Amino acid sequence: MTTPYPFTAIVGQDDLRLALLLNAVSPAVGGVLVRGEKGTAKSTAVRALASLLPEVATVTGCRFSCAPHAPDPGCPDGPHEPGPATDRPARMVELPVGASEDRLVGALDIERALADGVKAFEPGLLADAHRGILYVDEVNLLHDHLVDLLLDAAAMGASYVEREGVSVRHAARFLLVGTMNPEEGELRPQLLDRFGLTVEVTASREPEQRVAVVKRRLAYDDAPGAFAERWAGDESALRERIVTARALLPEVRLGDGALLRIAAACAAFEVDGMRADIVMARTATALAAWAGRRDVRAEDVRQAALLALPHRRRRNPFDAPGLDEDKLDEVLDGFGPDEPEPEPEPEPHAAQDGAPDEEEPEPDPDGPEGPDDGGPGGGPGAPPPPRDAPDDTAAPDSAGTDPGDAPRPTEAPDAPAGQPVGVAPEQPAAAASEAFRTRTLTVPGLGEGAAGRRSRARTEHGRTTGDRRPRGALTKLHLSATVRAAAPHQRARGRSGPGLLVRRDDLRQATREGREGNLVLFAVDASGSMAARRRMSAVKGAVLSLLLDAYQRRDKVGLVTFRGADAALALPPTSSVDTAATRLASLATGGRTPLAAGLLRAREVLQVERLRDPARRALLVVVTDGRATGGVEPVRRASRAAGLLAADRVASVVVDCESGPVRLGLAGRLAADLGGTPVTLEELRADALAGLVKDVRGAAGARGRVA
DSSP states (O other), X not given: OOOOOOGGGOOXXXXXXXXXXXHXXXXXXXXXXXXXXXXXXXXXXXXXXXXXXXXXXXXXXXXXXXXXXXXXXXXXXXXXXXXXXXXXXXXXXXXXXXXXXXXXXXXXXXXXXXHTOOOOEEEOHHHHTTTSEEEEETXXXXXXXHHHHHHHHHHHTEEEEEETTEEEEEEOOOEEEEEEOGGGOOOOHHHHTTSSEEXXXXXXXXXXXXXXXXXXXXXXHHOHHHHHHHTHHHHHHHHHHHHHHHHHGGGOBOOHHHHHHHHHHHHHTTOSSSHHHHHHHHHHHHHHHHTTOSBOOHHHHHHHHHHHSTTTSOOOTTSOOOOOHXXXXXXXXXXXXXXXXXXXXXXXXXXXXXXXXXXXXXXXXXXXXXXXXXXXXXXTTSOOOOOOOOXXXXXXXXXXXXXXXXXXXXXXXXXXXXXXXXXXXXXXXXOOOOOOOBOOOOOSSOBOOSEEEEEEEEESSSEEEEEEOOSSSOOSBOHHHHHHHHGGGTTTTTOOSSSOOOOGGGOXXXXXXXXXOOEEEEEEEOSHHHHGGGOHHHHHHHHHHHHHHHHHTTOEEEEEEEETTEEEEEEEEESOHHHHHHHHHTOOBOSOOOHHHHHHHHHHHHHHHHHHOTTSOEEXXXXXXXXXXXXXXXXXXXXXXXXXXXXXXXXXXXXXXXXSSSOOOHHHHHHHHHTOEEEEHHHHBHHHHHHHHHHHHHHHHHHHHHO
C-alpha cells in the first residue's frame, strides 16, 4: 500500500485543511468544494485526511459497511443479527470523471430480474464510500445527471436504484469532497449550494514557503516511509484531537446570539433558501468543538461565514466568487461583543446531595485562535489570515467615445510618432452594454454529444423516442417493446399459461432524446468600422448575452477576433465562459477588416476541435457588419472562405451589426455564403422577437375579425 503524504506536513493552505478537519469532526456540515489552480495540493490534502479518520467497525460480510451497533434495517445484505464485527480503516473512494451511472449507484441485472425473477444487485461507489470519504476530482467536468445523483445521496444519506419496478435502497453517508479548476468551467449554482463549504486555494507567492513545499515533497518522494515516520507524532496528536472534538460536539451550545449573527450574515449577502443558515450553524458548532469549547462565539460565526457563504451569495454568472470581509465584519459587529451565557440554576436536591458544581472548562489554547500544532507547516486547526476583499474594479468605460473609422493612409502625417503608414492606431477597449435574454440558437439535426441544453441529441436521459436491440450491456430497458418482441414466441417456447417467458434476444434498449451541449465559436469583428458610431459597446453586450446563454446551456466556447491585417485565437475552446467574458472585456478595436482571415482561422479551430471531440457539434457565431477591407480582393476572399465553411457543413449564425438609416446588407450576403442564418442585433433579443411574434399574431387576428 502506498504511504500517504502526512496531513500535518502540508505547507500553508490553512483554509483547505481547516475545512476538511471540520467535516471530519462533523460530517453533517455537508462536504467541501475545493476550487483552485493546478498543483495546489488539493488531491494530496484529501488523501492525507483519510489516514487521520478513526477505524470503522462493520458487520462481518456486509458489502454495505453496516455498523454492528446500529445496522441499516433496509440493507440489501440484511437483516443483520448481532454477531462479530470487523474493524477496517476508513475508505477514500475516488469517482473518476468518466464513470457511468451504474458504476456510481450500482448495477442492477435487468436480464436476470426479468428472466429468472432474481434481484441481483452489485454495489457501486456510493456503497463503497459509506462511512468514509467520497472524492470527486474535477467535479465540474462530471455529467450533470451524475452530479445530481451524487448530491442527492449526500443530502439524504441513502442511495436509491429503481429500474422497471425493481427497487434497491442502501445507506450512503460519506464525507463528500470535490475539487475543480475554475478555468475548465463552473458548476451550476444549484449544485454549488449542495456543498457545505467551499475553499479557494492558490499557490503561495512567498519564496520561503515555496522552498519548504519543494523540500518536503522531494524528501517524501525519496523515502515515503521515513518521511511519514518523521510526522507520525503530529499525525497521532491530530487524530486524537479529531476523536476528542467528535465526542465534544453534542455538548456544544448554539445560543440565540450566534443564531442571530448567522441569520444576519445570510440576509446581508442575499443567499437563496435556508441551507446556508443551517450549514453555518453546523460549521460554527464544529469550530467550537475543534477549539475545545462548549459554546459558539462570534469568531466561530465569522469563520463559518467565510467558508459557507462565498459560493452562495447572489452574484452574476461571470463574477468571481468571494466575500466582502469588511461588509461581513460590519454586520457581525452590529451585535456587539459576546455576552456570557447564563449558568443554569442548580436544582434543590442536587445541593442537598452535596454534588459539586461543574466548572466551565477553560478555552483550549490549541484552538483555532491558539498556537500551531501541525509542525513546521503551520497548524491545521489554525484560522487562515484575513484575505483581501475581492477586486471589483470594472473595465474602463470608453463607450462614450467615438473611435471612428479606420484612418486612411493619407492620414498618416497626423498619426502618433512611430505609427506605420496605413495602420490605424488601436482604440481603447469599450465596456459592454448590459446583457439581455437572447434568442435560442441551435445546431440543426440530431447529435450524440455531451449532455447539455442547446441542440437535440440522442442521450441516456430524456424522453423515450423508440427502441433498438442492445449493443453491449443493457442499460435502459424498453419494457413494452420487449413484451412485443417476446409475445409471438410464447407457444413455441412451451408457454401456455399466464406469464411471459423472456429471452435475451427479446430485450430492447430504449432510445432517448434530450439536449446536448455544443461548441459555440465566436468570430468577432474588432475592426475600425465596428468601433465607429459607438457600436462596439452594443456588440460586446450582445456577445456577453450569448456567453451567458452558453453558460446556462452547458456549452464550450471559443473566441476568434480579427482586425488590422490578421486574425487571432483570443480564447481556445473551453468550458470556462467567464474567461471568455474577461477576454471580451479587454478586446480593443481599430484597423481594417480581414474578414477572410477571421473565417479561415475559425475553420482551423473547428477542424482541430472536431479531431479532439468528434461527438460535439459546433455552432459558429460571426459578429460583424460584413465589410471586408483587409488584404487583396477582400470581398472575393471572404466569400471563398465562407464557402469552405459551408462545404464543411458548419452550422453558422451571422449577427449583423450594421446600423444607421442606410444599410448595405453585407452581413446577409455573408450568411448566404456560409449557408447560415442572419440575425440583427435587434432580432437577437428574445423579448424583441417575442414582441414581433405578438404583433404579427395581433395583426392577423384583426384581419380575421374584419373579414
